Amino acid sequence: MTSYENIIVTRDRRTATITLNRPKALNALNEALMVEVVEAATTLDADRSVGAIVITGSERAFAAGADIKEMAAQSYQDMYLSDWFTAWDRLAAVRTPLIAAVSGYALGGGCELAMICDILIASDTAKFGQPEITLGVIPGIGGSQRLTRAIGKAKAMDLILTGRTISADEAERAGLVSRVVPAASLLAEAAEVAHKIAEMSLPAVYAAKEAVNRSFESTLTEGILFERRTFHATFALDDRTEGMTAFTEKRPPKFTHH
Ligand SMILES: CC(C)=CC(=O)SCCNC(=O)CCNC(=O)[C@H](O)C(C)(C)COP(=O)(O)OP(=O)(O)OC[C@H]1O[C@@H](n2cnc3c(N)ncnc32)[C@H](O)[C@@H]1OP(=O)(O)O
Numbered sequence: 001m002t003s004y005e006n007i008i009v010t011r012d013r014r015t016a017t018i019t020l021n022r023p024k025a026l027n028a029l030n031e032a033l034m035v036e037v038v039e040a041a042t043t044l045d046a047d048r049s050v051g052a053i054v055i056t057g058s059e060r061a062f063a064a065g066a067d068i069k070e071m072a073a074q075s076y077q078d079m080y081l082s083d084w085f086t087a088w089d090r091l092a093a094v095r096t097p098l099i100a101a102v103s104g105y106a107l108g109g110g111c112e113l114a115m116i117c118d119i120l121i122a123s124d125t126a127k128f129g130q131p132e133i134t135l136g137v138i139p140g141i142g143g144s145q146r147l148t149r150a151i152g153k154a155k156a157m158d159l160i161l162t163g164r165t166i167s168a169d170e171a172e173r174a175g176l177v178s179r180v181v182p183a184a185s186l187l188a189e190a191a192e193v194a195h196k197i198a199e200m201s202l203p204a205v206y207a208a209k210e211a212v213n214r215s216f217e218s219t220l221t222e223g224i225l226f227e228r229r230t231f232h233a234t235f236a237l238d239d240r241t242e243g244m245t246a247f248t249e250k251r252p253p254k255f256t257h258h
Pocket residue numbers: 024025026028029064065066067068069070105107108109110131132135137138139140141
């Protein structure tokens with residue numbers, strides 16, 4: 001496994017965990033950290049023995065946002081010519097399910113990173129927000145789009161225009177978070193979810209993730225057709241035969257991920 005400066009990557013059975021590790025800066029997302037997260041996630045995504053990836057931070061901060069100190073000296077030309085933040089699109093293209101395990105601050109880019117993930121598990125200490133407006137800028141890693149799709153226009157406008165921070169409970173009520181757990185059990189809960197997903201048929205999991213994500217990109221009619229055709233395609237899988245046979249034989253399935 002590659003060694004990294006700003007993240008730690010660990011493996012456990014068919015799952016992996018990427019831990020953001022810039023504690024002195026509350027895991028602020030500088031360019032180096034961004035490149036490392038994207039490289040680690042795409043490498044794990046290409047490894048068929050990995051069925052789910054957890055992304056987490058520390059107890060105090062998942063990530064306190066994009067690195068303000070790094071951005072402060074940048075000009076418009078720097079941002080535009082380098083297409084700053086475009087690397088995060090490669091994380092969004094990862095096919096392996098991504099589970100964000102969020103404790104403490106998930107602000108600005110930190111909240112946006114969590115929203116790129118497929119399942120967002122928060123500890124009861126988590127705080128979410130898009131405070132970019134307080135810096136004279138706006139979200140830049142998809143916050144205005146993903147937050148609005150997750151919690152609706154009224155609430156997204158409230159957070160993005162005022163920069164206010166919300167608790168884990170408010171985030172769960174708003175639909176941003178899949179579940180809220182005590183801080184002490186956050187990583188165990190995320191690992192359990194990851195292991196459960198990783199036991200499923202990998203191609204069926206990829207197909208399910210793709211179908212859900214398609215709902216954000218298409219009309220209802222197109223999305224339903226995409227789902228139906230993808231469902232039909234699962235009948236080509238050995239795992240589909242195994243799953244249905246195992247059910248009729250009243251035993252757990254043994255998926256081979258084919
Ligand atoms: C612009 C786009 C597109 C996206 C963005 O994400 S912009 C950033 C959005 N995030 C923020 O505005 C949050 C900034 N951070 C804070 O408001 C506070 O740090 C806090 C409320 C999260 C925590 O406050 P606390 O008093 O507990 O801790 P600090 O002493 O303020 O922070 C510790 C240490 O971390 C550095 N830090 C924190 N956040 C960032 C950041 N986003 N970028 C760079 N550095 C950050 C902070 O400066 C301090 O380090 P020093 O002691 O060395 O100054």
